[in-house]
Amino acid sequence: MDQAPLALSNAQAQDAASVGGMCPSQAELPDLLKGWTGPRPLRVCGGGTSSRAAAHNQWTLDLRPQLNRIAWQSSDQSVWVGGGCRMGDVLQALLPHGRSISTGLSGLPGLGYVLTGGMGPRSRALGLAIDHLLEIRGVWGNGEEFWLQRQHDGDAAEWRALCGAAPFLAVVTEVRLLTHPLIPLWVEQCRASSDALPDWMNEAEASDPSISLQWHWGDADQLDILRVYDQDPGLGGMQCIDGLHQLPALVVPRPGAQRMHFEVVGLLGPARAADWNECMPLLRDCMRRRPHPSCSLSCQQLGGATSLVPAGLTSFHHRDAVWKPWITAGWVAGDLAMRQRSLRWLEELWSVLQPLCPGVHLAQLHDHLPFHQRELEQAFGESLPGLKALKKKVDPAGNLPPL
Numbered sequence: 001m002d003q004a005p006l007a008l009s010n011a012q013a014q015d016a017a018s019v020g021g022m023c024p025s026q027a028e029l030p031d032l033l034k035g036w037t038g039p040r041p042l043r044v045c046g047g048g049t050s051s052r053a054a055a056h057n058q059w060t061l062d063l064r065p066q067l068n069r070i071a072w073q074s075s076d077q078s079v080w081v082g083g084g085c086r087m088g089d090v091l092q093a094l095l096p097h098g099r100s101i102s103t104g105l106s107g108l109p110g111l112g113y114v115l116t117g118g119m120g121p122r123s124r125a126l127g128l129a130i131d132h133l134l135e136i137r138g139v140w141g142n143g144e145e146f147w148l149q150r151q152h153d154g155d156a157a158e159w160r161a162l163c164g165a166a167p168f169l170a171v172v173t174e175v176r177l178l179t180h181p182l183i184p185l186w187v188e189q190c191r192a193s194s195d196a197l198p199d200w201m202n203e204a205e206a207s208d209p210s211i212s213l214q215w216h217w218g219d220a221d222q223l224d225i226l227r228v229y230d231q232d233p234g235l236g237g238m239q240c241i242d243g244l245h246q247l248p249a250l251v252v253p254r255p256g257a258q259r260m261h262f263e264v265v266g267l268l269g270p271a272r273a274a275d276w277n278e279c280m281p282l283l284r285d286c287m288r289r290r291p292h293p294s295c296s297l298s299c300q301q302l303g304g305a306t307s308l309v310p311a312g313l314t315s316f317h318h319r320d321a322v323w324k325p326w327i328t329a330g331w332v333a334g335d336l337a338m339r340q341r342s343l344r345w346l347e348e349l350w351s352v353l354q355p356l357c358p359g360v361h362l363a364q365l366h367d368h369l370p371f372h373q374r375e376l377e378q379a380f381g382e383s384l385p386g387l388k389a390l391k392k393k394v395d396p397a398g399n400l401p402p403l
Helices: 029-034 087-097 157-168 194-205 273-288 336-353 372-394
Strands: 002-004 020-023 043-045 059-062 070-073 078-082 133-140 145-149 170-178 185-193 211-219 222-229 239-241 260-268 296-301 323-332 359-361
Touching: 029 133, 029 170, 070 087, 078 087, 133 157, 145 157, 157 170, 157 372, 185 194, 194 211, 194 222, 194 273, 260 336, 273 336, 323 336, 359 372
Parallel strands: 020 059, 043 059
Antiparallel strands: 002 020, 070 078, 078 170, 133 145, 133 170, 185 222, 185 239, 211 222, 211 296, 260 323, 260 359, 296 323
16 A cells, blocks of 8 residues: 655644555555554545644545546536545536536535535535535445445435544545536625624625625634625626636735644534624624634525535534634644643634534544534534444444544
8 A cells, every 4th residue: 555745735734743644545445444453543634624634643544646536427417526636626627517516615625525514605505515415435434345325325324424424434435426507606805894794694694595605804803705696796896707616715815934733613503693793792802812813713604505404314413504603723833832822712712602603513623622522512413322323333443533
């Protein structure tokens, strides 16, 4: 089996002093997991954007070199996507066919974006990425191979678990996704006072599902706004793009000489713009006490099609969610005191948002942090006992991250 130094886009994972990376093929993966006796858990890298794509004294399964197939299936206009593919590469591969998939705000994440839910600017119109899964192929943590099809296995516990909780249970090597027509999008970008945030959210909650609001609160008193329309709103100052592959960044990264590390916690909550208004004094206070300028609060809008799928059909428990805020704690690499302050700030801001957003979206794993169990409980709710039972069955040795 090939081994190679890891090249990761997440600086914290890159700096983690991992043992190294293994690059298994589909054929090699079952025996590797069945016979694994090294440090546990194994880390999995599909896109390299997660802070746990690599970890200290642990091995990473790097899926990118050998599991990077993107194959168009014209018979039903679906696409096969390998476990080592980035979402931006999938969008590019679909352009000649006039098709697209619903991706997030960045094209850098790998298949984990889909398997943990998958939400982006078109989710209100199209649903979550997991709602477009047709087939899932991979290897359970115990080394047993599987190949599940929604048509035949959609009611099975294994299918429901993989649609939202796959990173804890299996190494997914390939999926088949429904695609949709590539359409132009209209984009509105501006800066606004943070005092106006409840007004922006209130307007968004009343808007058509063809419109989605994303915002970023990085400066104490200013918001970056990104609003995306599926149809021409007939307003001035709009940018028309050919599709999500041309989506501008919500925030342009600030140039700087310092190497930064980050942890991100994603939350989920219903439509409650009025309650956000009541919390604004506490939110402003938290934002003004950020330990580092890279600490921020961002949010994207859900609802519409994401709420139409019954909660029990997948492991994405919070189908009533209309908002997904995410908190980013940042610190200068190697500054452990700043790391502690930033993580404490993250938890403080989380406690302010908890009444508004009681759910968690596990887009990144935090089994190295003290609030990991809290995240699991708030992400999976009443589904967690069933997921733990399945974990004991398909990954009894704990080759993959713990539930």
